[in-house]
């Protein structure tokens with residue numbers, strides 16, 4: 001009689017050991033970079049004891065909080081096999097702990113990847129069987145529910161077939177179809193060489209970063225050197241300068257301004273580091289501001305505002321916003 005809920009395939013096609021061993025020491029990231037971002041388990045699966053993992057998948061589809069089928073799989077798996085348990089990410093009851101881990105060590109099991117919970121975490125950390133899991137939980141699992149052994153399962157968001165090659169480390173786990181393994185090996189070794197060259201270039205100070213500029217240019221990035229909180233806007237409006245002790249006001253044109261200062265074009269020189277009073281015209285909010293003259297280039301003078309009153313600051317903010325959005329302050333019905 002068939003039993004859809006509970007069946008067990010005892011034998012799987014394992015890739016040749018030589019093919020598996022060719023991945024020893026290969027970082028998961030170097031392999032992942034050649035997989036089109038596919039076939040890599042997601043970050044829900046984390047290393048429990050930070051041991052690298054490598055071996056063919058022996059899969060278990062368990063009921064979320066039951067480990068009867070995992071118990072059976074541990075007796076069927078061959079040395080070196082990696083038990084991949086699809087417990088649907090459930091963290092209610094842990095499906096393995098130190099006893100199963102110790103038994104698996106006795107049997108020479110290559111490791112565990114569990115899309116579910118484990119417990120006896122202290123003991124697992126000290127055990128030299130690589131264990132990866134979605135979390136930890138305390139209460140004992142059931143041992144009487146349905147499940148399947150050696151069917152395709154999902155683990156960490158990807159499909160794992162029995163016999164797939166699994167490579168895991170602190171970064172995560174990649175799932176390799178053995179038919180792709182030869183190509184992946186070549187590409188991953190190449191990736192390692194490319195990264196080694198980048199690291200050498202960083203150390204020698206010869207790293208070429210031009211590709212970033214090119215990528216941004218191709219995407220039409222807008223690069224603004226101003227502080228985001230104080231953008232500088234181009235303006236073209238008259239400003240009257242009053243110099244202390246001088247009866248004659250000076251006429252200037254504002255070229256650009258920010259919340260912090262203003263660039264003025266003035267025909268007669270201003271004294272650097274002097275303090276001046278600026279009467280900004282209607283287009284610039286019709287306000288008076290005190291400023292220090294900080295630098296000069298030809299007849300351009302950079303001035304920094306000092307002690308701006310809160311209400312003046314609010315007007316300035318509005319003026320700058322309007323200029324940045326609409327080019328200039330055409331509409332003057334804002335009450336200034």
Ligand SMILES: O=C([O-])CC(=O)C(=O)O
Nearest residue numbers: 095096097098099100141
């Ligand atoms: O007994 C269980 O189901 C899980 C466990 O804690 C162990 O393997 O030590």
Ligand SMILES: [Mg+2]
Nearest residue numbers: 097098099120
């Ligand atoms: Mg236990």
